[in-house]
Structure formats: structure tokens, C-alpha cells
Amino acid sequence: xxxxxDEHRLVAEFRRLSPSGKRELLEFVSLLQKRQGTTVxxxxxAVPQDRCALDRKEERPEAAKEPIFTE
Numbered sequence: 680x681x682x683x684x685d686e687h688r689l690v691a692e693f694r695r696l697s698p699s700g701k702r703e704l705l706e707f708v709s710l711l712q713k714r715q716g717t718t719v720x721x722x723x724x725a726v727p728q729d730r731c732a733l734d735r736k737e738e739r740p741e742a743a744k745e746p747i748f749t750e
Contacts, residue, residue, distance in 0.1 A: 682690070693701065 693704070696704065
């Protein structure tokens with residue numbers, strides 16, 4: 680994920696907060712979202728848009744357990 684410099688600073692500042700400070704900030708953001716009515720429904724939050732499904736039955740030759748021979 681590519682972040683801007685400002686976003687990196689926000690993440691760094693959030694990590695420096697104490698656990699109670701983090702909880703207080705998250706509660707405040709939650710309150711602001713409720714006031715604005717911009718909460719994301721659980722259905723939209725659960726399915727990321729930038730993912731693709733992988734076929735689980737696909738053989739992966741690179742994962743096969745075979746001895747490696749070198750000369």
C-alpha cells in the first residue's frame with residue numbers, strides 16, 4: 680500500500696499514543712462517523728474491491744516437496 684507522507688506521519692503518531700489515547704481517538708472518530716451518517720455497512724467492509732479469488736485446487740509445482748540437486 681502506498682501512503683503519502685502525511686499518512687505516514689499520522690500512522691507514526693497513532694502508534695506513539697498510549698493504549699488509552701488510542702481508544703479515546705478511535706471512540707471520537709466513531710462518534711464523528713455516526714454524526715455524519717457515513718458509517719460503512721458490514722457487507723461492504725467485509726469484501727475488499729482490489730482482491731481476486733484464487734483457485735484452491737490449483738497445483739503449485741514450486742511448493743512440491745522434491746529434493747534439490749546441485750552440481
